[in-house]
Amino acid sequence: MRKSLGKMALGAGLLVLGAIAPAFAQDKEKPAAEKTKTEDIPPPKRSITKHSGRFGGQSVSYTATAGETWLKADDGTPRAAIFSVSYVKEGRDPDRPVTFLFNGGPGSGSVWLHMGAFGPKRVAIPSDARDDGAPPYPIVDNPDSLLDVTDIVFIDPVGTGFSHALGKTDPKDFYGVTKDAEAIAQFIRLWLNENGRWNAPKYLGGESYGTTRSAAVLNQLEGAYNDVALNGVILISTVLDFAAGADTPGNEMSYILNVPSMAATALFHGKAQASSVEAFTQEARQWAIGPYAAALLKGNALQGDERAAVRKDLARFTGLSEAYLEQADLRVTPDRFYKELLRDRGLTVGRLDSRYTGKDYDNAGETPDNDPSFYGIDAGYTAAINAYARETLKFDTERRYVTIGSVGPWDWRLGGGRDNDVYVNVAPYIGKGLRENSGLRIFVGQGYYDFATPFFAAEYALSRTGIPKERVEYRYYGSGHMMYVRDEDRAKLSQDIRAFIRAR
Structure with missing residues (x-):
């Protein structure tokens, strides 16, 4: 496509060449100037x-x-x-x-x-x-x-x-x-x-x-x-x-796909009981893709005993109270989960790694102030790559390493x-x-x-x-x-x- 456009532009230019000869001569100098600037780019450092x-x-x-x-x-x-x-x-x-x-x-x-x-x-x-x-x-x-x-x-x-x-x-x-x-x-x-x-x-x-x-x-x-x-x-x-994984209103798939991770986290922090994380997450997978998916697809038609049964199971897997789950219409976003799971302990859990916990400015918010599993590791990695690349690998640059x-x-x-x-x-x-x-x-x-x-x-x-x-x-x-x-x-x-x- 670019070559075709280039040929068309060249043809059009030739048709009016006599009328724009001075301007064409000036334009002809621009590639040379640009080439000079290209040559000013330092060679690759190694x-x-x-x-x-x-x-x-x-x-x-x-x-x-x-x-x-x-x-x-x-x-x-x-x-x-x-x-x-x-x-x-x-x-x-x-x-x-x-x-x-x-x-x-x-x-x-x-x-x-x-x-x-x-x-x-x-x-x-x-x-x-x-x-x-x-x-x-x-x-x-x-x-x-x-x-x-x-x-x-x-x-x-x-x-x-x-x-x-x-x-x-x-x-x-x-x-x-x-x-x-x-x-x-x-x-x-x-x-x-x-x-x-x-x-x-x-x-x-x-x-x-x-x-x-x-x-x-x-x-x-x-x-x-x-x-x-x-x-x-x-x-x-x-x-x-x-x-499928977008945490956005109307996307029921995201709620389904997050349940096993919530189950693992609830178990890790003592908010759920099971013999192992492998067994509990497998049970959560089957429930999420089965009864829970069917329930969410019913939307506002989900009522009565069926709704109560789903709410009870969701509480067992997530470690959250049935009252909270009802207020959330049985749909808990990850952000809300990070804040709510350990609210009674005054702690939040991490996004990148929910084993990590953090302390917010106060305990009243709906979502965490920050991700403790990122600010818990980032400084060490930033220092390490800069020290290692510059000192051990001898890479000499004034550029900042963008982590x-x-x-x-x-x-x-x-x-x-x-x-x-x-x-x-x-x-x-x-x-x-x-x-x-x-x-x-x-x-x-x-x-x-x-x-x-x-x-x-x-x-x-x-x-x-x-x-x-x-x-x-x-x-x-x-x-x-x-x-x-x-x-x-x-x-x-x-x-x-x-x-x-x-x-x-």
């Missing part, structure tokens, strides 16, 4: 360092490359500098697996997976849902890194980490589901070129919105000719179907018509990838105490028509959105993904 460590019980020597990769337009003009950190095992093997990882947001740098889960170093913050306090924060060896089974590339999308638009490029050109995915896919192709890894087994993984990005990047890599086939996609704290930044307005349109642009659901990309690549497998890791991306919502999105269930595997953890903050779950997550990669 730092290469050598290290060794013990991961998964094996000693590994590796090269760390921290630096920028230019994404260029078709005419070679640099448009963005993507910051990444690559860890490649020494004695380079072109057939060794490589895994590309990023976080979510949108607007989040890869610091969380990098310094919390899979990098060779991690920041040691409390494992038992306590605040990370004040510095210094220990940066320690991470034996749970995956470097024994795969090389790893941590990627910061434009507007996050140290990544940024270049020259006159508007950062908004990268702010959108598809725009962002195109940029990450371009980076991956460039990395494969530079490192000679086109025939290596390839894995793609993300956390939170990073799972949305994973599905969209999968579509960019495999959804057209000249594709890049993947061996696996790793989804950690999954969000794919945004419409969570503003990348709006975000373009949520997927294309393909009005329905695709209104109902935002990237799970069909996963299904298409599985159907068209028999070697592709999907790993799904979910925390029981995660309300940002509830585990039942992930299961729902990945159980729809067109998604072969036999190549989707689920693993569950006794923590929340960032399950790796809990020591036991970080080790388990590492073992589970290590097994997933080895099973190709």
Whole structure:
């Protein structure tokens, strides 16, 4: 389309060339001026360092490359500098697996997976849902890194980490589901070129919105000719179907999908009784998708004994009083749940991880002042990535590392018509990838105490028509959105993904 428009514009210009020759001559100088400004853009910064460590019980020597990769337009003009950190095992093997990882947001740098889960170093913050306090924060060896089974590339999308638009490029050109995915896919192709890894087994993984990005990047890599086939996609704290999970009036599906997470949280804080979180959440799943879903669909017609029975069961699963549930018309949003569950103790529970508790300004409000499971960890990660990147990896920059930044307005349109642009659901990309690549497998890791991306919502999105269930595997953890903050779950997550990669 752009080429066609360019030809039409050129033709129109030739028709009136004689009349505008002076102006045309002036315009002709502009590309040269713009080129000069492009040449003023500093070259990509990179730092290469050598290290060794013990991961998964094996000693590994590796090269760390921290630096920028230019994404260029078709005419070679640099448009963005993507910051990444690559860890490649020494004695380079072109057939060794490589895994590309990023976080979510949108607007989040890869610091969380990098310094919390899979990098060779991690920041040691409390494992038992306590605040990370004040510095210094220990940066320690991470034996749970995956470097024994795969090389790893941590990627910061434009507007996050140290990544940024270049020259006159508007950062908004990268702010959108598809725009962002195109940029990450371009980076991956460039990395494969530079490192000679086109025939290596390839894995793609993300956390939170990073799972949305994973599905969209999968579509960019495999959804057209000249594709890049993947061996696996790793989804950690999954969000794919945004419409089903939207906490908005009139969407009954959201209430249904949140019940199992409420049940797990109520049990954790002693507001419910059951033999185990596994048993209780399974019971909650069946009740939510059965009697509760049927009740909500009846709307105002739900009355009498049937309403009373549903209210009683909802109270048992959520730990909330029947009186409160009746006032809420049997529909409790997560925000209200965080505030109400432990109101009698003067505490709120976290959104990212409902094991965490916080203390609000007062106890009278309807929703919490803040999320204790985020302010309980963010300072440690911010300090760690800045210290590690600048001091250990020797990456020299005056730029601020953006752990969570503003990348709006975000373009949520997927294309393909009005329905695709209104109902935002990237799970069909996963299904298409599985159907068209028999070697592709999907790993799904979910925390029981995660309300940002509830585990039942992930299961729902990945159980729809067109998604072969036999190549989707689920693993569950006794923590929340960032399950790796809990020591036991970080080790388990590492073992589970290590097994997933080895099973190709």
